Amino acid sequence: MLNTLKKQDSTIMSDVLNKKRLDSKVKELIKDHLKVLKSLQYSSGLFAASSKKVSTGYDKCWLRDNFYECLAFVELNDWETVKKTYEALFKIFLKHEYKIDWAIQRKPEHKHEYIHARYNPDTFDEFWEDWGNKQNDAVGAILFMIGELEKRNQKIIDTPDKKRVLQKLVHYLESIQYWHDKDSGMWEEDEEIHASSVGACVAGLNNIKNIVHVKPELIKKGKDTLKKLLPRESQKKFVDLAQLSLIYPYNITTPKQTKAILENIEYYLVKRMGVIRYKNDYYYNANSDGHSQEAEWTMGLSWIAIIYKKLGNTKKAIEYFGKSLKTIHNGEIPELYYSNSMKPNENSPLGWAESLFIVAIHRIAKKHTH
Secondary structure: OHHHHHHHHHHHHHHHHOOOOOOHHHHHHHHHHHHHHHOOEOOOOOEOOOOOOOOOOOOOEEHHHHHHHHHHHHHOOOHHHHHHHHHHHHHHHHHOHHHHHHHHHOOOOOHHHOOOOEEOOOOOOEOOOOOOOOOHHHHHHHHHHHHHHHHOOOOOOOOHHHHHHHHHHHHHHHHOOHHHOOEOOOOOOOOEOOHHHHHHHHHHHHHHOOOOOOOHHHHHHHHHHHHHHOOOOOOOOOOOHHHHHHHOOOOOOOHHHHHHHHHHHHHHOEOOOOEOOOOOOOOOOOOOOOOOOOOEEOHHHHHHHHHHHHOOOHHHHHHHHHHHHOOOEOOEOOOEEOOOOOOEOOOOOOHHHHHHHHHHHHHHOOOOOO
């Protein structure tokens, strides 16, 4: 299929450049990748991060991944799929409401006291392994989409239980003092104050302030942190792939911040088959020294394409989408490719990458940015 897609690249790009409506080839590509993405959904409504057959642990369900995997269905107005996922996410929060209550009563001191990032798709139980499971951005992401659903008249807060637990999630973010709480962030690694985590919480709280009570100062504290941090991701990282989330989907950066983030990511992180997460990323690093050959994450290319389309730069959007087309391997988009190679890792398909790919092609092939 990869060779076939390469032959179609010029045709698809030509159609997009001419701003034609979604043609049959583009529709077919969306249909194919939607099928791949839907194959990751369990009967409960939750999505696995990757294939249910992988041995890497990616058959489990992350809060964050479910948020990103649903973006494609939001883009295509498939509210039935999105609401099924968010019904399941509410079941998770309600099942672990006691834990949220504890965290509200006093600021958690240990990682396991925080809302967990990963769950069993059938039982909604936490996975208890000790790793970077302190991930504040995941909570912010879920709040953000709940707000989006309500704005689009897709009512998800339809019971007293849901409204109660949603209000408690606001109190939870206040209790952990998200604006200066060191978490493991999007990549589940070193605990720092991450701009991408603080930004997710700011966007989430802002999006639900008309549904439940959110103190204005709770949002302001996060914004103040972002003013100090940006365009850096953290004290240690001056540039990080995770910062793209601040531009899309959260839309909380100023034009100046957006420009700086994009310039840094394009100059330092963009590679041939993907975008490295940050300099000296050791995860799937191809070099034994663990530093100089960072893995190239496929979803970064589609992500940048979406952002350039959002900014009105269709030419750059098409350029990056063309690169993302070349990452398709056996009809799927893997998590990453090893540095300077055509060798993907075993986490294929990556639901997050499939979703952003669908959003990118759909937006680029339409006449107007939305």
